[in-house]
Every structure is written in C-alpha cells, then in structure tokens.
C-alpha cells in the first residue's frame with residue numbers, strides 16, 4: 452500500500468519533470484523557429500567590366516572575389532527556389548543567396564558567366580525584350596538562347612526599360628503599364644520559354660498601385676531597396692542588395708549577405724512615391740521585439756543615422772531635410788540576439804520626380 456503510494460508520487464514527479472522539460476524544449480524550438488524562419492538574400496549586379504559606368508559596374512576580379520566568398524560561406528540557390536521555398540514554407544539551406552543581373556549586358560556573358568560556370572552557380576538575368584538586338588553592348592537572342600541552354604534563367608525587366616512612374620497621374624497609366632509588362636513577359640516566353648512572371652522594376656521604381664496590380668496578376672516584383680526576404684515580405688516589391696559600384700566592398704557586403712528580414716508587424720506608409728512638396732516623410736514601423744534589443748535598432752539615410760522615437764514596440768523615423776529628387780532609401784537595422792553576426796534589415800525606398808514630372812536615371 453505504502454509502496455504503491457510512493458510509486459504514484461514518483462510518477463507525478465516524473466510527469467512534472469517531463470512536462471517542464473517538454474515545455475522548455477518547446478520554448479527553445481519555437482524561439483529558434485521564430486528567429487530563423489526561411490530568410491534569403493538576393494544580390495543585384497548590372498555590368499561586370501572594367502570600362503562601364505562605375506556606379507553599376509564591378510570588375511571581373513572583384514566579382515570573382517564575391518563568388519569565392521559565396522562558395523565558402525553561403526549556398527547559392529536559383530532565384531525561383533529561393534522565392535518559392537520562402538512562399539511555401541519549404542526548407543531552404545541556411546545563408547541562401549540568389550544572384551541576379553539587370554539589363555542583360557553582353558559583359559555578363561563575356562566576364563561573369565565563365566566565373567559563375569566555374570563555381571556552378573545558378574543565376575537570373577532580367578531583360579527588356581524590345582531592346583534586344585538594338586544595342587550592341589547587350590546580349591542578342593542567340594546569346595540568350597545559348598545561355599539559357601547552359602542553365603541561366605531569364606526574367607522580365609519591362610519592354611523598353613522606361614521609368615514606370617512616368618505620367619502616372621494620366622488616365623490609363625496603370626493599364627498601359629501592365630500591358631507593357633505582359634507584352635515583355637510574352638516575348639521572353641516565346642524566345643526562351645521562361646515564363647516566371649518575375650518583374651524587376653527599372654531603376655527599382657514602383658508605386659503601390661503598380662505593385663498591387665502585379666501581385667493580382669500573379670507577378671512577383673523586385674526592387675532595388677536593400678534587405679532580406681522572408682514570408683513576411685511584400686512580394687510586389689521584394690528587396691535586393693545592390694552589389695556593384697560603391698556597394699562592391701566585400702566587408703560591407705558580407706554583413707548584407709547574412710541579413711534577416713526585419714520582423715515587421717505593420718507600417719504606417721507603404722507608398723514609396725512622393726511629390727515634390729511632400730519630401731520629409733516620417734514612418735512608423737511596428738516590430739516583433741522577441742529577438743531585437745530596441746536600443747540597438749538604428750535607421751540611416753545616406754550612411755548617416757536619423758532620429759528615432761519609440762512607443763511600445765513601434766518606432767518612428769523623421770526625415771528632417773527634404774529628400775532629393777530621384778531615388779532615396781532609408782535603411783533600418785538591428786542585430787539578432789539569438790544569431791551572432793546576423794542583422795535584421797528593413798529598407799524603405801522613396802521616389803521623388805523633378806519639376807517637370809520626370810524621373811531621374
């Protein structure tokens with residue numbers, strides 16, 4: 452009798468310990484699952500050459516240096532796999548990176564392709580089909596066919612690469628813009644059989660009306676604001692890290708390749724298009740603080756820190772001086788508590804036209 456009672460108490464004890472351990476494990480696992488959902492980074496290049504415009508170029512040597520670093524430290528995956536696995540909650544190798552090029556310059560085939568083949572890295576080129584065959588520094592269709600036979604993916608960069616926000620106050624702008632993008636998609640499909648419905652906005656410029664309309668038509672949009680991609684991202688305007696020109700420095704690029712998508716709950720403004728008269732935006736962003744110390748979150752404009760104010764788990768940044776005409780980005784970063792060396796990153800692009808309603812190159 453006594454023995455049996457002891458035994459019951461022991462059972463209860465075992466059960467409690469078991470439950471406590473289980474609860475603890477659940478907390479640890481859910482914390483890790485939270486801090487490390489599927490995140491991926493997309494790199495953006497244009498020219499790989501010594502003698503093209505500096506702001507969009509990287510030398511072949513420097514490009515090789517980037518690829519050697521990626522081979523050692525990351526898993527380079529096809530853009531489609533990165534996007535689809537994130538969207539569908541499918542596993543993605545840790546530190547996944549996808550490589551993209553905009554504009555389809557011939558120097559990609561001449562200088563980058565041999566290096567990418569050597570490392571066996573998949574990559575995607577966004578092209579403007581109505582410009583193909585008209586400019587000699589660009590790939591022609593037979594070169595594009597040859598590259599696609601060697602595993603290179605081609606996607607949509609609009610028909611003729613104009614500033615998409617031009618005349619967006621005119622009637623029919625959205626329908627015409629969508630028609631242009633659909634036309635480019637059909638042309639790429641005819642020539643290469645690729646029909647991914649991935650659109651890279653020329654100059655990274657878009658507005659909410661356009662990105663929403665594209666999403667409704669099954670497209671995914673890619674911008675030129677920086678940051679990592681997660682299921683929480685806006686798939687109408689996904690971020691990519693520019694990796695050429697002043698961004699080619701491998702020490703700063705290493706941090707970017709390791710970033711996580713900022714766990715944003717909500718944003719006060721999603722519209723990146725500003726007018727000449729409203730160039731001092733402030734934006735409030737509510738974030739999950741499970742893996743972030745508030746006091747370590749900083750926002751920057753043109754490399755300079757900008758003022759932040761906090762209310763509970765929402766921070767607000769204020770732009771004090773007018774943003775310049777053209778493209779600007781506000782970047783906000785915070786180190787992960789759980790993952791040493793990794794940063795959460797959020798980038799808000801802002802677009803301002805000039806006095807004549809034109810958009811700067």
Ligand SMILES: [Zn+2]
Pocket residue numbers: 553554608612652653654
């Ligand atoms: Zn472009």
